Amino acid sequence: MNAPEPQVIRMYEARQEIYPREAKGRYASLRWLCVWLTQLAFYGLPWLTWNGRQAVLFDLTTRKFYLFGLVLWPQDFIYLAALLIICAWLLFLVTAVAGRVWCGFACPQTVYTEIFLWIERKIEGPRSARIALAKQGPSLQKFSKKTAKHLAWGAVALWTGFTFVGYFTPIKVLGAESFTLAFGPWEWFWVLFYALATYGNAGWLREQVCKYMCPYARFQSSMFDRDTLIVTYDAKRGEPRGKVAKDTGKSVNGGSCIDCTMCVQVCPTGIDIRNGLQYECIGCAACVDACNSVMDKVEQPRGLIRYSTDRALATGMSAQDIRRRAMRPRVLIYTAGLLLVVIAVGTSLALRTPLKMDVIRDRGSMGREVDGGAIENVYRLQIMNTTEQSHRYRITAAGMPGLALATKDEVTLAGTETRAVPIRLRAPHGAGATGSNKITVQLTALDDPALTVKETAVFIVPR
Amino acid sequence: MSDFTNNFWNLYIVVLTVLGVLGCAVLLYSQSKYKVAKHNGPVGTTGHVWDEDLTELNTPMPRWWMWMFYLTIVFGIAYLFLYPGLGSYAGKLGWNSAKEYKTELAKADSEYGPLFEKYRQQDLKAVAADPQAHAIGERLFLTYCAQCHGSDARGNKGFPNLTDKDWLHGGAPETIKQTIMNGRHGVMPAMGAALGSDKDIENVAHYVLSLSGSAASDPIKSVFGKSKFSACMACHGAGGVGNQAMGAPNLADKTWLYGGSAETIMETIRKGRDNTMPAFGDFLGESKVHVLSAYVWSLSNETK
Ligand code: SF4
Ligand code: SF4
Numbered sequence: 001m002n003a004p005e006p007q008v009i010r011m012y013e014a015r016q017e018i019y020p021r022e023a024k025g026r027y028a029s030l031r032w033l034c035v036w037l038t039q040l041a042f043y044g045l046p047w048l049t050w051n052g053r054q055a056v057l058f059d060l061t062t063r064k065f066y067l068f069g070l071v072l073w074p075q076d077f078i079y080l081a082a083l084l085i086i087c088a089w090l091l092f093l094v095t096a097v098a099g100r101v102w103c104g105f106a107c108p109q110t111v112y113t114e115i116f117l118w119i120e121r122k123i124e125g126p127r128s129a130r131i132a133l134a135k136q137g138p139s140l141q142k143f144s145k146k147t148a149k150h151l152a153w154g155a156v157a158l159w160t161g162f163t164f165v166g167y168f169t170p171i172k173v174l175g176a177e178s179f180t181l182a183f184g185p186w187e188w189f190w191v192l193f194y195a196l197a198t199y200g201n202a203g204w205l206r207e208q209v210c211k212y213m214c215p216y217a218r219f220q221s222s223m224f225d226r227d228t229l230i231v232t233y234d235a236k237r238g239e240p241r242g243k244v245a246k247d248t249g250k251s252v253n254g255g256s257c258i259d260c261t262m263c264v265q266v267c268p269t270g271i272d273i274r275n276g277l278q279y280e281c282i283g284c285a286a287c288v289d290a291c292n293s294v295m296d297k298v299e300q301p302r303g304l305i306r307y308s309t310d311r312a313l314a315t316g317m318s319a320q321d322i323r324r325r326a327m328r329p330r331v332l333i334y335t336a337g338l339l340l341v342v343i344a345v346g347t348s349l350a351l352r353t354p355l356k357m358d359v360i361r362d363r364g365s366m367g368r369e370v371d372g373g374a375i376e377n378v379y380r381l382q383i384m385n386t387t388e389q390s391h392r393y394r395i396t397a398a399g400m401p402g403l404a405l406a407t408k409d410e411v412t413l414a415g416t417e418t419r420a421v422p423i424r425l426r427a428p429h430g431a432g433a434t435g436s437n438k439i440t441v442q443l444t445a446l447d448d449p450a451l452t453v454k455e456t457a458v459f460i461v462p463r
Numbered sequence: 464m465s466d467f468t469n470n471f472w473n474l475y476i477v478v479l480t481v482l483g484v485l486g487c488a489v490l491l492y493s494q495s496k497y498k499v500a501k502h503n504g505p506v507g508t509t510g511h512v513w514d515e516d517l518t519e520l521n522t523p524m525p526r527w528w529m530w531m532f533y534l535t536i537v538f539g540i541a542y543l544f545l546y547p548g549l550g551s552y553a554g555k556l557g558w559n560s561a562k563e564y565k566t567e568l569a570k571a572d573s574e575y576g577p578l579f580e581k582y583r584q585q586d587l588k589a590v591a592a593d594p595q596a597h598a599i600g601e602r603l604f605l606t607y608c609a610q611c612h613g614s615d616a617r618g619n620k621g622f623p624n625l626t627d628k629d630w631l632h633g634g635a636p637e638t639i640k641q642t643i644m645n646g647r648h649g650v651m652p653a654m655g656a657a658l659g660s661d662k663d664i665e666n667v668a669h670y671v672l673s674l675s676g677s678a679a680s681d682p683i684k685s686v687f688g689k690s691k692f693s694a695c696m697a698c699h700g701a702g703g704v705g706n707q708a709m710g711a712p713n714l715a716d717k718t719w720l721y722g723g724s725a726e727t728i729m730e731t732i733r734k735g736r737d738n739t740m741p742a743f744g745d746f747l748g749e750s751k752v753h754v755l756s757a758y759v760w761s762l763s764n765e766t767k
Pocket of ligand 2: 238256257259260261263264274290291294304
């Protein structure tokens with residue numbers, strides 16, 4: 001109990017502000033391509049029109065999801081599960097092959113941070129200027145620059161929130177409302193909430209989301225192995241580092257790294273990749289771009305920092321070997337799983353009949369006898385026309401000799417209409433055994449025989 | 464939450480809730496005693512020691528986080544003050560789910576009310592001929608009437624068929640509306656004792672069968688039954704044709720509410736029948752009943 005006062009390590013470290021330098025090169029271009037593609041899709045999609053309505057609209061009030069020609073109803077919820085499964089497999093596969101490329105190139109957090117950083121650079125200038133501005137005492141210039149930046153961020157954030165809500169409420173109506181600010185309370189809430197989330201995440205939190213908040217970052221390691229592509233620093237070649245020697249272009253100490261710290265300056269998570277693989281690294285390859293351009297300048301071969309694998313680095317494998325190692329069981333299994341789900345979903349979507357029917361037998365009566373000893377049962381057909389066109393359907397029943405409809409056998413439903421239709425089925429005396437008989441009720445569109453659904457039901461012959 | 468049978472449970476919940484909130488507050492306060500050490504100073508320990516030399520460092524939550532917890536307590540107290548939650552206390556705002564339901568109902572009524580009101584102004588036969596009103600009427604019928612009368616309105620044992628021309632109280636559109644608005648109570652008294660022996664009852668039953676020309680009627684029993692039928696005439700009339708003013712069924716047709724076999728008729732005579740059609744006027748409101756009546760009338764009258 002008389003232990004000496006313990007040595008205490010502080011577990012908490014305050015955040016260091018990061019001012020990433022702009023990276024230029026192959027991977028930076030690729031990232032900008034991703035920004036353009038994802039944002040054109042995100043901001044553009046809700047403005048497209050299809051069949052006289054918004055092409056992509058998740059209408060929560062009527063519980064119908066419109067995706068171009070496809071209308072999904074609550075009964076199709078399984079497709080959402082399928083979509084999530086596909087995303088999961090895709091993520092497994094991509095992560096196993098190339099580590100955190102999703103994080104580095106396509107994740108909304110990265111994409112919006114990229115956009116916000118671009119704005120910051122346009123207003124406050126390059127890295128050195130931004131650092132200087134931050135160190136500066138309060139001044140009118142500093143205030144106006146900061147205000148301009150936050151206003152610009154706010155504008156992008158609001159537009160993003162507006163677009164987001166536009167997926168759930170027709171965006172053109174929303175646009176008209178926004179002129180008079182006549183949003184409903186929930187529209188206000190979500191526009192502002194989403195705007196605030198964008199502003200906060202891309203403007204302030206940035207790498208902290210990736211490092212501390214993102215759940216995906218937490219379980220990625222289980223998909224990594226020694227053959228997963230990662231951004232690595234080739235220490236064998238780079239060390240010992242030091243100042244550049246004019247004649248060789250290498251460092252005075254003999255390694256290729258000239259200790260210019262460019263790779264550190266461009267890093268959006270503020271780490272030094274030369275310390276080896278770190279959990280903070282989001283695989284954005286900005287450091288690869290930076291170091292490559294340094295290597296070009298000192299006339300050394302590129303690739304001191306590059307995409308490589310743990311195993312390749314240890315054993316000096318060639319690029320071809322790395323590619324061959326990509327075809328390992330783990331990757332093949334992920335690919336097979338992904339293909340399986342995609343094919344299953346594709347087939348099911350292709351075979352899906354946009355017509356649904358429930359057959360509900362009236363509970364009040366067991367079946368009644370009518371003139372001539374025939375037996376009648378009453379049913380209620382709950383019919384959903386899930387297409388957007390009106391159709392005329394024929395109702396038929398089978399399963400017992402002489403079973404026929406005693407009521408009208410045709411019914412018309414308007415586009416996306418749901419309706420309960422009472423029908424009476426009649427079977428001649430002695431057509432079935434006493435008790436319940438299995439029958440089927442079928443519904444077929446007159447103008448399109450592919451629109452057919454069949455449901456089983458029970459026909460009761462009373463004693 | 465005001466329907467406890469015993470005040471004990473009311474108190475039980477109040478005490479548990481209040482103690483719970485207080486407990487959280489005390490726990491929070493006791494934890495916030497430990498202050499975060501200044502930025503570069505040494506981190507203290509909480510004084511807890513396990514396994515001889517394992518001490519727990521004092522790294523409490525950031526203050527803003529602590530404040531969020533305090534805020535949840537404030538929120539909880541405000542909530543319990545405004546909304547029901549403390550036993551049978553109704554809350555300052557007087558919110559309850561029944562009220563919520565009524566508001567929603569009122570909202571729906573204000574939305575669809577004008578449509579129903581438009582139909583209410585029209586003659587029932589005109590409403591019956593309107594396809595939109597027909598569709599609304601069908602939905603109302605399937606929701607409120609189909610349990611007894613069947614989805615196809617053809618009734619059931621004891622529940623009249625609404626698609627034929629045979630009516631207990633009359634089939635004029637206005638009469639149907641009357642029936643739905645105010646309900647009906649059809650009583651056939653037990654006549655067993657008044658008629659006499661089982662033999663007499665059987666004879667009357669066969670006479671009743673003969674009125675509708677049923678082949679099942681035994682001519683001899685029917686002759687004996689005829690004299691006893693006088694007891695039935697007050698309601699069903701001399702020829703057994705019934706009386707719609709009283710809701711007495713016509714016995715001279717082939718429509719039977721409970722079944723047309725001699726056994727069923729004997730049972731009806733012996734024990735009587737008591738039949739209730741509930742009143743829907745207060746529940747649905749007149750304008751909905753109006754549309755519904757038009758639909759029911761159209762079931763036995765071609766409107767096209
Ligand atoms: S170390 Fe390189 S790849 Fe990793 S996050 Fe930093 S810049 Fe991106
Ligand atoms: S950019 Fe390349 S050369 Fe410069 S410090 Fe980083 S690894 Fe070394």
